Amino acid sequence: MSFELSNWYEEVVKADTIISYKGILSKDDISDLLNQIEIKLELNNVNPKLVRKIYNVAVEILQNIYHHGESPGGGDGDFAAFILKEYEENSFGIISGNYANKTKIRLLKDRLEQINYLESAELRILYKIILNNQQFSEKGGGGLGMIDIAKKTGNKLIYNFYNLDSNHFFYTFSVAIS
Protein backbone atom coordinates (compact mmCIF):
# COMPACT_ATOMS: atom_id res chain seq x y z
CA MET A 1 0.00 0.00 0.00
CA SER A 2 1.36 3.40 -0.87
CA PHE A 3 2.02 5.99 1.81
CA GLU A 4 -0.85 8.34 2.58
CA LEU A 5 0.19 11.40 4.50
CA SER A 6 -3.23 12.19 5.94
CA ASN A 7 -3.61 8.60 7.18
CA TRP A 8 -0.19 8.74 8.79
CA TYR A 9 -1.00 12.00 10.57
CA GLU A 10 -4.40 10.82 11.77
CA GLU A 11 -2.88 7.63 13.09
CA VAL A 12 -0.11 9.49 14.92
CA VAL A 13 -2.33 12.08 16.62
CA LYS A 14 -5.01 9.53 17.60
CA ALA A 15 -3.84 8.87 21.14
CA ASP A 16 -1.91 10.61 23.95
CA THR A 17 -1.42 13.83 21.95
CA ILE A 18 -1.00 17.06 23.87
CA ILE A 19 0.18 19.31 21.04
CA SER A 20 -0.12 18.75 17.33
CA TYR A 21 0.63 20.85 14.31
CA LYS A 22 0.60 20.32 10.60
CA GLY A 23 1.14 22.79 7.84
CA ILE A 24 3.71 25.28 6.68
CA LEU A 25 6.14 26.02 9.49
CA SER A 26 7.19 29.66 9.87
CA LYS A 27 9.47 31.20 12.51
CA ASP A 28 6.37 32.50 14.29
CA ASP A 29 4.77 29.06 14.25
CA ILE A 30 7.91 27.71 15.92
CA SER A 31 7.70 30.42 18.61
CA ASP A 32 4.03 29.66 19.19
CA LEU A 33 4.60 25.92 19.45
CA LEU A 34 7.47 26.40 21.90
CA ASN A 35 5.30 28.72 23.95
CA GLN A 36 2.47 26.18 24.00
CA ILE A 37 4.86 23.45 25.10
CA GLU A 38 6.06 25.46 28.10
CA ILE A 39 2.57 26.52 29.12
CA LYS A 40 0.98 23.07 28.79
CA LEU A 41 3.78 21.22 30.54
CA GLU A 42 3.85 23.71 33.40
CA LEU A 43 0.07 23.49 33.74
CA ASN A 44 0.41 19.70 33.93
CA ASN A 45 3.00 20.14 36.71
CA VAL A 46 5.72 18.37 34.78
CA ASN A 47 9.08 18.47 36.55
CA PRO A 48 10.98 21.60 35.36
CA LYS A 49 14.03 19.52 34.50
CA LEU A 50 11.95 17.39 32.15
CA VAL A 51 10.25 20.49 30.71
CA ARG A 52 13.71 21.83 29.87
CA LYS A 53 14.68 18.59 28.12
CA ILE A 54 11.46 18.46 26.09
CA TYR A 55 11.82 22.14 25.16
CA ASN A 56 15.42 21.64 24.02
CA VAL A 57 14.50 18.64 21.88
CA ALA A 58 11.49 20.49 20.41
CA VAL A 59 13.70 23.47 19.43
CA GLU A 60 16.10 21.23 17.52
CA ILE A 61 13.37 19.23 15.79
CA LEU A 62 11.36 22.30 14.75
CA GLN A 63 14.40 24.18 13.50
CA ASN A 64 15.61 21.12 11.60
CA ILE A 65 12.30 21.06 9.77
CA TYR A 66 12.45 24.83 9.23
CA HIS A 67 15.91 24.68 7.69
CA HIS A 68 15.82 21.36 5.89
CA GLY A 69 12.20 20.59 5.12
CA GLU A 70 11.39 20.51 1.45
CA SER A 71 8.36 21.27 -0.57
CA PRO A 72 7.14 18.42 -2.75
CA GLY A 73 6.24 20.98 -5.40
CA GLY A 74 2.63 21.67 -6.25
CA GLY A 75 -0.19 19.83 -4.56
CA ASP A 76 -0.28 20.39 -0.84
CA GLY A 77 2.61 22.86 -0.73
CA ASP A 78 5.11 22.83 2.12
CA PHE A 79 4.14 20.50 4.85
CA ALA A 80 5.53 19.72 8.25
CA ALA A 81 4.07 17.80 11.14
CA PHE A 82 4.98 18.08 14.80
CA ILE A 83 3.33 16.13 17.60
CA LEU A 84 4.08 16.08 21.32
CA LYS A 85 2.68 13.12 23.21
CA GLU A 86 2.43 12.20 26.84
CA TYR A 87 2.43 8.41 27.05
CA GLU A 88 2.26 8.26 30.82
CA GLU A 89 3.40 10.35 33.76
CA ASN A 90 6.88 11.77 33.05
CA SER A 91 7.13 9.94 29.75
CA PHE A 92 6.85 12.00 26.60
CA GLY A 93 7.61 11.66 22.94
CA ILE A 94 7.98 13.96 19.97
CA ILE A 95 7.10 12.82 16.48
CA SER A 96 7.78 14.88 13.40
CA GLY A 97 7.41 14.53 9.69
CA ASN A 98 8.58 16.49 6.68
CA TYR A 99 9.35 16.11 3.02
CA ALA A 100 12.92 15.36 2.09
CA ASN A 101 14.61 15.40 -1.26
CA LYS A 102 15.79 12.02 -2.50
CA THR A 103 19.37 13.30 -2.85
CA LYS A 104 19.62 13.91 0.89
CA ILE A 105 18.19 10.66 2.16
CA ARG A 106 21.33 8.53 2.15
CA LEU A 107 23.41 11.10 4.03
CA LEU A 108 20.65 11.67 6.56
CA LYS A 109 20.16 7.95 7.11
CA ASP A 110 23.89 7.47 7.50
CA ARG A 111 24.06 10.22 10.13
CA LEU A 112 21.10 8.83 12.07
CA GLU A 113 22.52 5.31 12.03
CA GLN A 114 25.87 6.57 13.28
CA ILE A 115 24.22 8.49 16.13
CA ASN A 116 22.17 5.47 17.18
CA TYR A 117 25.26 3.28 17.13
CA LEU A 118 27.21 5.47 19.56
CA GLU A 119 27.16 5.38 23.36
CA SER A 120 26.50 8.58 25.27
CA ALA A 121 30.18 9.30 26.07
CA GLU A 122 30.99 8.84 22.36
CA LEU A 123 28.15 11.16 21.35
CA ARG A 124 29.65 13.83 23.59
CA ILE A 125 33.02 13.41 21.85
CA LEU A 126 31.43 13.54 18.39
CA TYR A 127 29.49 16.67 19.40
CA LYS A 128 32.70 18.43 20.42
CA ILE A 129 34.51 17.38 17.24
CA ILE A 130 31.77 18.78 15.00
CA LEU A 131 31.35 21.90 17.15
CA ASN A 132 35.04 22.71 16.99
CA ASN A 133 35.95 21.66 13.48
CA GLN A 134 33.10 22.03 11.10
CA GLN A 135 32.05 25.15 9.27
CA PHE A 136 28.42 25.91 9.95
CA SER A 137 26.02 27.46 7.51
CA GLU A 138 23.12 29.74 8.35
CA LYS A 139 21.07 26.55 8.22
CA GLY A 140 22.78 25.21 11.30
CA GLY A 141 25.38 22.75 12.20
CA GLY A 142 26.14 19.58 10.35
CA GLY A 143 23.79 17.27 12.19
CA LEU A 144 24.67 18.69 15.60
CA GLY A 145 20.96 19.00 16.43
CA MET A 146 20.41 15.26 16.05
CA ILE A 147 23.44 14.44 18.18
CA ASP A 148 22.20 16.86 20.82
CA ILE A 149 18.78 15.17 20.88
CA ALA A 150 20.34 11.72 21.30
CA LYS A 151 22.73 13.03 23.96
CA LYS A 152 20.07 14.82 26.00
CA THR A 153 17.38 12.12 25.85
CA GLY A 154 19.69 9.12 26.10
CA ASN A 155 17.30 7.39 23.69
CA LYS A 156 17.57 5.99 20.20
CA LEU A 157 16.28 8.06 17.30
CA ILE A 158 13.47 6.33 15.41
CA TYR A 159 13.04 7.22 11.76
CA ASN A 160 11.44 6.14 8.54
CA PHE A 161 11.48 7.24 4.94
CA TYR A 162 8.39 6.78 2.81
CA ASN A 163 8.82 7.04 -0.90
CA LEU A 164 6.36 9.54 -2.40
CA ASP A 165 7.52 10.02 -5.96
CA SER A 166 10.71 9.80 -7.98
CA ASN A 167 12.27 12.78 -6.14
CA HIS A 168 10.66 12.96 -2.73
CA PHE A 169 10.39 11.03 0.47
CA PHE A 170 8.39 11.70 3.57
CA TYR A 171 10.77 11.53 6.51
CA THR A 172 9.34 10.70 9.91
CA PHE A 173 11.31 11.06 13.12
CA SER A 174 10.52 10.31 16.72
CA VAL A 175 12.24 10.21 20.06
CA ALA A 176 11.13 9.40 23.59
CA ILE A 177 11.90 11.84 26.40
CA SER A 178 11.63 10.92 30.06
Place this chain on the structure above:
Amino acid sequence: MDPIKIKGTRKTPDVSFDAGNGKIEIEGRSIPENSIEFYKPLVDWLDEYAKDPNANTSVDIKLEYFNTSSSKCILDVFKKLESIFKNDQSVIINWYYEEDDEDMLEAGEDYQSILKIPFKMIEMEE
Protein backbone atom coordinates in the same frame (compact mmCIF):
# COMPACT_ATOMS: atom_id res chain seq x y z
CA MET B 1 34.38 51.90 21.83
CA ASP B 2 30.61 52.02 21.97
CA PRO B 3 29.10 49.40 24.22
CA ILE B 4 26.60 46.88 22.91
CA LYS B 5 23.27 46.65 24.69
CA ILE B 6 20.61 44.35 23.27
CA LYS B 7 17.34 43.55 24.97
CA GLY B 8 16.43 39.88 24.96
CA THR B 9 13.49 38.36 23.12
CA ARG B 10 11.79 34.96 23.29
CA LYS B 11 14.55 33.60 21.08
CA THR B 12 17.57 35.83 21.71
CA PRO B 13 19.45 36.73 24.90
CA ASP B 14 20.07 40.00 26.70
CA VAL B 15 23.51 41.17 25.65
CA SER B 16 25.76 43.72 27.28
CA PHE B 17 29.33 44.27 26.07
CA ASP B 18 31.18 47.15 27.71
CA ALA B 19 34.79 47.89 26.80
CA GLY B 20 35.02 50.53 29.56
CA ASN B 21 34.82 48.04 32.41
CA GLY B 22 35.64 44.86 30.48
CA LYS B 23 32.25 43.33 31.33
CA ILE B 24 30.66 40.99 28.83
CA GLU B 25 27.27 39.46 29.57
CA ILE B 26 24.97 37.13 27.65
CA GLU B 27 21.85 36.07 29.49
CA GLY B 28 18.57 34.33 28.68
CA ARG B 29 17.59 32.22 25.70
CA SER B 30 19.60 31.80 22.56
CA ILE B 31 17.47 29.82 20.15
CA PRO B 32 17.20 31.94 16.98
CA GLU B 33 16.72 30.25 13.61
CA ASN B 34 19.63 32.24 12.24
CA SER B 35 22.25 32.46 14.95
CA ILE B 36 25.00 33.77 12.68
CA GLU B 37 22.96 36.90 11.97
CA PHE B 38 22.54 37.54 15.71
CA TYR B 39 26.12 36.80 16.79
CA LYS B 40 28.09 38.37 13.95
CA PRO B 41 27.95 41.93 15.36
CA LEU B 42 29.10 40.55 18.72
CA VAL B 43 32.06 38.74 17.19
CA ASP B 44 32.94 41.86 15.16
CA TRP B 45 32.80 43.98 18.32
CA LEU B 46 35.19 41.56 20.07
CA ASP B 47 37.56 41.78 17.09
CA GLU B 48 37.77 45.51 17.68
CA TYR B 49 37.93 45.12 21.47
CA ALA B 50 40.84 42.65 21.16
CA LYS B 51 43.01 45.42 19.70
CA ASP B 52 42.93 47.34 22.97
CA PRO B 53 41.23 45.27 25.65
CA ASN B 54 40.58 46.16 29.26
CA ALA B 55 43.26 44.76 31.63
CA ASN B 56 40.56 42.51 33.07
CA THR B 57 37.78 41.03 30.97
CA SER B 58 35.02 39.30 32.87
CA VAL B 59 32.45 37.29 30.93
CA ASP B 60 29.14 36.17 32.41
CA ILE B 61 27.19 33.56 30.49
CA LYS B 62 23.79 32.79 32.01
CA LEU B 63 21.84 30.82 29.46
CA GLU B 64 18.56 29.12 30.10
CA TYR B 65 18.40 27.50 26.67
CA PHE B 66 20.61 27.56 23.62
CA ASN B 67 20.19 25.72 20.35
CA THR B 68 22.93 23.91 18.48
CA SER B 69 23.21 26.65 15.87
CA SER B 70 23.99 29.13 18.69
CA SER B 71 26.54 26.72 20.18
CA LYS B 72 28.96 27.34 17.30
CA CYS B 73 28.48 31.11 17.51
CA ILE B 74 29.12 31.04 21.25
CA LEU B 75 32.32 29.12 20.54
CA ASP B 76 33.30 31.87 18.07
CA VAL B 77 32.75 34.46 20.82
CA PHE B 78 34.91 32.42 23.20
CA LYS B 79 37.65 32.02 20.59
CA LYS B 80 37.93 35.81 20.30
CA LEU B 81 38.22 36.00 24.08
CA GLU B 82 40.80 33.22 24.03
CA SER B 83 42.96 35.28 21.65
CA ILE B 84 42.85 38.17 24.15
CA PHE B 85 43.83 35.79 26.96
CA LYS B 86 46.71 34.44 24.87
CA ASN B 87 48.02 38.00 24.60
CA ASP B 88 48.61 37.92 28.37
CA GLN B 89 45.46 39.77 29.34
CA SER B 90 43.25 38.62 32.18
CA VAL B 91 40.06 36.97 30.93
CA ILE B 92 37.64 34.81 32.86
CA ILE B 93 34.46 33.13 31.67
CA ASN B 94 31.84 32.62 34.37
CA TRP B 95 29.50 29.88 33.16
CA TYR B 96 26.28 29.91 35.18
CA TYR B 97 23.90 26.97 35.34
CA GLU B 98 20.87 26.11 37.44
CA GLU B 99 21.55 23.59 40.14
CA ASP B 100 19.79 20.61 38.52
CA ASP B 101 20.71 21.50 34.93
CA GLU B 102 23.39 18.91 34.20
CA ASP B 103 23.08 19.50 30.45
CA MET B 104 24.03 23.15 30.87
CA LEU B 105 26.95 22.26 33.16
CA GLU B 106 28.09 19.66 30.61
CA ALA B 107 27.89 22.24 27.81
CA GLY B 108 30.12 24.59 29.83
CA GLU B 109 32.60 21.79 30.47
CA ASP B 110 32.67 20.98 26.77
CA TYR B 111 33.65 24.57 25.96
CA GLN B 112 36.21 24.51 28.74
CA SER B 113 37.83 21.39 27.26
CA ILE B 114 37.99 22.92 23.76
CA LEU B 115 39.44 26.29 24.84
CA LYS B 116 42.56 27.38 26.66
CA ILE B 117 40.99 30.06 28.78
CA PRO B 118 39.96 30.13 32.47
CA PHE B 119 36.38 29.02 33.15
CA LYS B 120 34.49 29.15 36.38
CA MET B 121 31.38 26.98 36.68
CA ILE B 122 28.86 28.68 38.91
CA GLU B 123 25.80 26.85 40.19
CA MET B 124 22.72 28.99 40.78
CA GLU B 125 20.01 28.00 43.21
CA GLU B 126 16.55 27.92 41.63
